[in-house]
Amino acid sequence: MSKEIAWSKQVPVRYAADVVVIGGGIAGVIAACAAASQRARVILVEHFGALGGQGTIGGVQGFCGETTGQGHFFDEIQSDLDKFGAIAPYRLPRKGTFQGRQYDCDVLEIVLQELVLRHGVTLLLHARCVDVIKRGTEITHVLIHGKSGLEGIETRFVIDCTGEAEACVMAGCPTVKGRVPDEMQLPMSLIFFVTSAGPFSRLKPIPKDFFPWQPFRTRSEVIMNSTTRKPMGGAGVKIKIPGFDSTSTKSLSSAEIAGRREAFRVLEYYRGALKRRWNFSHFSPQIGIREGRRIVGEHTLTLEDVRLGREFDDAIAVGTYVLDAHKPDDPYRTYILPRDQLHVPPYQIPLRCLIPKGITNLLVAGRNMSADQLALGSARVMTTCGMMGHAAGSCAVQSMAEHRSPIEIATNTAAIKALQARLTSDGMRIDLGYYLGLAKKTDSPERS
Structure with a gap:
């Protein structure tokens, strides 16, 4: 069926924010906290009744990759889980590929809820972004739908943490999905x-x-x-x-x-x-999704970037996890790459991977970043997504304060150094030497 209908409606604008974060997974939660901690008015929109995304609603029970140096907000999450006895010590990879910390996904729901409220974020659950309104190259309003019907949010900045780049698509930004040429996604x-x-x-x-x-x-x-x-x-x-x-x-x-x-x-x-x-x-309330849409950003993280442990002048996050990308067309334990090629050195992720093309007050964080499918197999995990969220929230505040677009921050030496200094002061380690040092350690209490 190819019929179309046209409709229009007057929508009440019931909220105003400096930053609207769409999607309440780990990336969205930390993006919201990072912006709110700098006194921005932040609204976090989540279509489920709880925060956490794949880490709660999807039933995932592990923070994969390195769990130290991810920033103060990620530290708070781990500390609060530990208060409930709901997180295990750090586990280095032995059999298989898992490295990280296992946790109880049900407890994580309340931990994330209290985290965003503690940092002054306005939380709208059971609400879904259905469209955005633009003026030129800027988004001026986000339209949401929930139990109150259609509502508008006036905003100065938007961060898309939906996993499927939904706001980016609504804004007309270019996106891709899956592998070339058949668009099959990671299983x-x-x-x-x-x-x-x-x-x-x-x-x-x-x-x-x-x-x-x-x-x-x-x-x-x-x-x-x-x-x-x-x-x-x-x-x-x-x-x-x-x-x-x-x-x-x-x-x-x-x-x-x-x-x-x-x-x-x-x-x-x-x-x-x-x-x-x-x-x-x-x-689990929702099936677990590894890959949806990815933006075509100002830089696309590639398999080569990851394998070579590349550094970037506009680095805002570090990936450490293996190339965990299973074949998308069979149900067995088969990887796209040979198993002896899955491990990678620490690598940096540039701010440009979070910048969609065509809109000047929009960023992404999480698995809808600009990356090829195999690079995403490593970068999509919650630890790395949290770092991206932290960077996106901080960049949004800096963008508004300095009247610079994100790409202007990424390509201006003084501006990007200021953002990196902010992230460092927030407990994030984006220097690869830190992670190379950790990789040499064995299991010990200081890793938990």
């Missing part, structure tokens, strides 16, 4: 949670003939999966769901359906072949 993962039935407890049945699938017959048939123990009890099981598009309503719906069906097939396998006495508890 999604659904996480479901289980509890142990114990030796004398009853296993809840998985009804036969309820699902449109046949049980796995051999280990080689089983789709990629992994388990993570929750610090406060129970476990999460992550399963790979490839072949779907997070920027398509229909495709994303199909991914959710497929993921929930496959979860019970994997659970049946664990019970039968592996003798796990697990009862199903619940699904």
Whole structure:
């Protein structure tokens, strides 16, 4: 169906802000806190009922990569999780590729909520950005929809942390998605949670003939999966769901359906072949998304940038995680690159990767950054996204104060040094030597 309709409506402008942050994942939360801590009026718009994005709603339970030197706000998050006993010590990579800290995703919801409120951010939950209004090359208003209907927010600056660059698309900025040439995105993962039935407890049945699938017959048939123990009890099981598009309503719906069906097939396998006495508890509220749209920014982070550990004059973040990019067209534990090529040295991310083209008061932070698909496989993790958010929030305030666009800050020596000095004073380490030193250490209490 290719019909179109035109409609217009008077929308009440109920809010005014210096900075509107769209998307309440780790990048958005820290972007909002960074701007608000410098006395900007900040509104954070999140379409779910809780903050955290993939780190809570998606069921992810690990901060991947280096967790020190990420800035004061990330330090606050870890400290608050620790108060609940909801975060594990730092783990260096041994088997597999994980390095970082595991945490309880349910507790993270309240930790992030209290963090933004503590720093003076106005939080609008159950609200989604549906459009932006421009005047020339600037966004003047953000239109949101929630339980109060359509509402407008007058704003001086916008930070898009949606993961799919939704505000950028609305503003007409160029974007790309997936691999070349077929636009297939990195596979999604659904996480479901289980509890142990114990030796004398009853296993809840998985009804036969309820699902449109046949049980796995051999280990080689089983789709990629992994388990993570929750610090406060129970476990999460992550399963790979490839072949779907997070920027398509229909495709994303199909991914959710497929993921929930496959979860019970994997659970049946664990019970039968592996003798796990697990009862199903619940699904993560949303399927986990690794890749959506990416902006075509003023610089595109490449696989070569990452592999060579490149430094940039306008560096505002550092990536340390492996090239964690699985093949997008099969359900197994297959990487795009050979496994002996996954590890990378620390590398810098330039501010230009956060600057969309065509709009002068808009930045992005998180996985909708300007990067090729393989570079994104490393840079998309929450630690690095948090650094990008911190930089975006600080850059937005500087942009308004100095009447410079972000690209003017990125390309002006004095301006970018001022931004980097601000980030450093906020506890961020963007010098690669710091991370190279950490890489030589072994597990110790100072890494936790």
